[in-house]
Amino acid sequence: MSWRVLTLSLLLLLVAAGCGENSVHSRVTTVLFDLSGSTSPQAIRQQYLKDFSKILNQVANGGVIAADIIDDNPVAHSTFPINESFDRYEPMKENKLDYERRIKQQRDTVLKEADAIMRKRAAPATDVIDAMQLAERVFSTYEGNQKLLVVFSDMIEESRRYNFTTEKLTAARIGQIIANEQDAGRLPDLQGVEVCVVGAGATTSGGLPADKLLTIREFWIQYFKAAGANLPKERYGSALLKCP
Numbered sequence: 001m002s003w004r005v006l007t008l009s010l011l012l013l014l015v016a017a018g019c020g021e022n023s024v025h026s027r028v029t030t031v032l033f034d035l036s037g038s039t040s041p042q043a044i045r046q047q048y049l050k051d052f053s054k055i056l057n058q059v060a061n062g063g064v065i066a067a068d069i070i071d072d073n074p075v076a077h078s079t080f081p082i083n084e085s086f087d088r089y090e091p092m093k094e095n096k097l098d099y100e101r102r103i104k105q106q107r108d109t110v111l112k113e114a115d116a117i118m119r120k121r122a123a124p125a126t127d128v129i130d131a132m133q134l135a136e137r138v139f140s141t142y143e144g145n146q147k148l149l150v151v152f153s154d155m156i157e158e159s160r161r162y163n164f165t166t167e168k169l170t171a172a173r174i175g176q177i178i179a180n181e182q183d184a185g186r187l188p189d190l191q192g193v194e195v196c197v198v199g200a201g202a203t204t205s206g207g208l209p210a211d212k213l214l215t216i217r218e219f220w221i222q223y224f225k226a227a228g229a230n231l232p233k234e235r236y237g238s239a240l241l242k243c244p
Contacts, residue, residue, distance in 0.1 A: 031151075032068060032131050032152065036156075038154050052114050060106075061086065066080050066142075067117070069081075073130070147193040169219050177223075193229040196243040197220065200236055
């Protein structure tokens with residue numbers, strides 16, 4: 001009898017521990033898709049979709065993924081067409097094959113939604129800076145052990161406030177823009193967030209000079225640092241190499 005009581009107690013402890021973990025996701029991922037004209041060529045958007053699939057694979061065991069678009073007014077137009085939670089596998093509750101089948105269905109649904117986003121027409125302009133408010137919203141909504149922001153974009157801000165194609169992004173100007181955003185209450189709280197940028201500098205022909213692209217990269221490194229996030233140089237490029 002004592003052996004049975006001990007076994008039952010251990011099982012109850014395991015179940016209780018599993019239930020406690022469900023309140024905190026292993027990973028919370030925010031994805032932002034730039035739909036500007038410069039990112040509209042099919043080759044670039046197909047690369048977006050391919051790299052998005054890699055990101056999705058990392059979410060499929062106890063994670064949350066939310067995605068939206070970057071256009072000329074992302075805060076007003078936000079709908080989060082992708083907002084999906086993936087359960088952890090719990091052997092006491094579900095057969096492994098049933099779990100894998102259900103997760104695959106969820107994953108396929110998210111990929112179809114991402115493909116639909118990729119087919120949208122180009123936006124007239126891109127307010128990448130304001131789109132970071134969407135990331136802040138996701139991370140303040142979902143609690144996770146890891147927080148990841150993936151931005152599929154050339155990162156060229158073309159909004160009512162700033163135009164990076166004409167801005168001279170010196171160190172002083174970068175500091176001034178960040179200070180302006182902070183003073184206006186627009187600098188997001190991205191404390192503890194790891195950032196990856198996919199699509200920076202990507203183009204099918206032409207494009208901005210290399211030195212211009214490097215100053216834009218430096219702006220975003222400093223911007224995310226001010227917001228409490230981490231964007232190393234090796235995670236900023238035209239295609240995905242590795243995300244945390």
